[in-house]
Amino acid sequence: xxxxxSDVTPETLYLxxxxxxxxxxxxxxxxxxxxxxxxxxxxxAGAPLKATPNPAYRVQDAPTRLEAASTYNNFYExxxxxxxxxxxxxxxxxxxxxxxxxxxxxxxxTFDIEEVxxxxxxxxxxxGLRCVEAWSMVIPWIGYPLAALLKLVDPRPAARYVExxxxxxxxxxxxxxxxxxxxxxDWPYTEGLRLDEALHPLTLLTVGMYGQVLPNQNGAPVRVxxxxxxxxxxxxxxVRIRLTDAEPRTAWNKAAPQEYGFFSNVNPSVDHPRxxxxxxxxxxxxxxxxxxxxxxxxxxVASLYTGMDLKKNY
Amino acid sequence: xxxxxxxxxKVVVWAVVLAPLAALLYGFATDxxxxxPIEYVTRELGEATIRLLLATLALTPLRLLSxxxxxxTLRRLLGLFAFFYAVLHFSVWIVLDHFFDWRxxxxxxxxxxxxxxxxxxxxxxxxxxxTSTTGMIKRLGxxxxxxxxRLVYVAAVLGCLHYIWLAKKVLIQPWVYAxxxxxxxxxxxxxxxxxxxxxxxxxxxxx
Numbered sequence: 471x472x473x474x475x476s477d478v479t480p481e482t483l484y485l486x487x488x489x490x491x492x493x494x495x496x497x498x499x500x501x502x503x504x505x506x507x508x509x510x511x512x513x514x515a516g517a518p519l520k521a522t523p524n525p526a527y528r529v530q531d532a533p534t535r536l537e538a539a540s541t542y543n544n545f546y547e548x549x550x551x552x553x554x555x556x557x558x559x560x561x562x563x564x565x566x567x568x569x570x571x572x573x574x575x576x577x578x579x580t581f582d583i584e585e586v587x588x589x590x591x592x593x594x595x596x597x598g599l600r601c602v603e604a605w606s607m608v609i610p611w612i613g614y615p616l617a618a619l620l621k622l623v624d625p626r627p628a629a630r631y632v633e634x635x636x637x638x639x640x641x642x643x644x645x646x647x648x649x650x651x652x653x654x655x656d657w658p659y660t661e662g663l664r665l666d667e668a669l670h671p672l673t674l675l676t677v678g679m680y681g682q683v684l685p686n687q688n689g690a691p692v693r694v695x696x697x698x699x700x701x702x703x704x705x706x707x708x709v710r711i712r713l714t715d716a717e718p719r720t721a722w723n724k725a726a727p728q729e730y731g732f733f734s735n736v737n738p739s740v741d742h743p744r745x746x747x748x749x750x751x752x753x754x755x756x757x758x759x760x761x762x763x764x765x766x767x768x769x770x771v772a773s774l775y776t777g778m779d780l781k782k783n784y
Numbered sequence: 785x786x787x788x789x790x791x792x793x794k795v796v797v798w799a800v801v802l803a804p805l806a807a808l809l810y811g812f813a814t815d816x817x818x819x820x821p822i823e824y825v826t827r828e829l830g831e832a833t834i835r836l837l838l839a840t841l842a843l844t845p846l847r848l849l850s851x852x853x854x855x856x857t858l859r860r861l862l863g864l865f866a867f868f869y870a871v872l873h874f875s876v877w878i879v880l881d882h883f884f885d886w887r888x889x890x891x892x893x894x895x896x897x898x899x900x901x902x903x904x905x906x907x908x909x910x911x912x913x914x915t916s917t918t919g920m921i922k923r924l925g926x927x928x929x930x931x932x933x934r935l936v937y938v939a940a941v942l943g944c945l946h947y948i949w950l951a952k953k954v955l956i957q958p959w960v961y962a963x964x965x966x967x968x969x970x971x972x973x974x975x976x977x978x979x980x981x982x983x984x985x986x987x988x989x990x991x
Contacts, residue, residue: 535819537819538819541819542818542819542820546954550952550954550955552818552820553818605820605823649956655954725953725954726953744896744898744949744950745896746888746891746892748888751822751823753820754819756822756880757883758881758882
């Protein structure tokens with residue numbers, strides 16, 4: 471018998487958790503700081519989101535607990551610490567929301583988020599997530615291939631890359647406010663893929679996880695998930711997708727070019743300058759495990775990089 | 785300071801230096817060490833080490849600026865606790881993080897400068913901890929002992945470097961520690977300069 475997140479977290483528990491949240495919110499109203507801390511801890515009880523499991527995209531490992539996947543996040547828009555996104559996620563307003571898809575295409579269009587949800591049938595895929603910091607999770611995402619959305623705008627032959635832009639709004643993303651010593655990253659956060667990577671069936675335009683609408687701290691209302699690349703490549707809270715002929719500048723590459731390349735494919739044999747990428751710690755496990763080439767998706771994506779020196783194109 | 789005052793001071797200091805360890809044990813008991821406990825514990829123990837190292841180095845400047853003599857009575861205690869946390873920090877890295885994977889750890893020490901300087905700092909602290917007893921001070925003689933214990937400055941600089949190097953560049957914390965260290969060493973340098981010039985004047989007036 472296989473362990474599934476739906477087995478361990480029945481609906482009734484979600485409901486009771488929601489009540490707990492409500493209680494915590496009430497407490498926060500009177501209790502001040504301590505109460506607010508209490509709100510930060512419980513996992514999000516998001517609206518349920520229906521999706522058909524796609525058995526073709528399903529890693530064999532047990533999914534990470536939702537509690538972990540929604541409280542241990544790198545999302546610098548909320549702050550540089552991993553607990554910041556869960557603590558401050560409520561400042562983001564995922565509705566109303568628009569995604570502008572433009573650049574080198576014949577039918578540029580600005581999609582309302584409700585339209586984005588209906589471009590293709592929602593499917594559930596269980597992907598490995600490998601963070602560049604050498605930890606990993608297994609997450610059941612909900613979405614559809616990004617290719618379905620890109621097809622609607624009809625990319626021109628000149629288009630060779632796709633650039634993703636995350637919302638820039640310091641009111642909703644407190645981490646974007648300049649700090650005492652300047653900002654953490656150059657906002658807005660941008661990421662990019664080669665067009666063939668963006669059109670690859672594994673590249674998922676994602677609107678939910680764990681049977682729910684995407685929690686704010688995980689990149690609501692819409693993000694991409696590219697499971698064979700380090701996590702930071704998977705841009706969150708996307709407001710713009712632009713087709714272009716030039717390799718887009720990416721936020722982390724601008725911040726530390728020698729540490730974060732454009733490709734950033736998971737690769738155990740190419741170390742980060744400050745640590746080894748040969749192993750990873752799966753959240754919830756004690757011993758490190760070996761990191762797999764392309765995060766275990768080599769048979770599906772290795773052909774994208776035939777003839778390329780992946781040590782140079784890190 | 786009265787005997788009673790000294791006892792009260794020691795009690796407070798012991799409580800403060802044990803607080804980080806107590807917080808971690810409490811976190812372990814209540815399962816609140818984040819979802820990546822090994823990383824969290826490593827980081828907390830590292831923070832405790834550098835804070836105590838800086839606290840140890842703050843005692844002499846405190847005496848110089850205030851004229852009080854009691855800060856010096858805490859130096860050995862704080863220094864040994866800095867060493868204690870450094871050893872815990874290192875042990876967690878070996879046992880929990882890498883589970884005795886010596887080859888990987890050896891690679892890290894050689895290839896990653898921030899680990900190299902961290903390990904070096906710890907090694908430098910070993911002779912200091914070993915010679916911290918009153919018996920050892922006597923055996924070495926005050927002068928040699930003092931000279932040996934100047935290694936703590938090197939260890940502190942390397943410790944700060946270790947933190948700056950490993951942390952994400954957007955974090956301010958490591959730079960704050962480095963700034964504090966710079967101020968503490970600055971006060972010592974100022975004092976040294978003052979004493980040298982006094983000696984010079986004395987020599988001058990004698991001539």
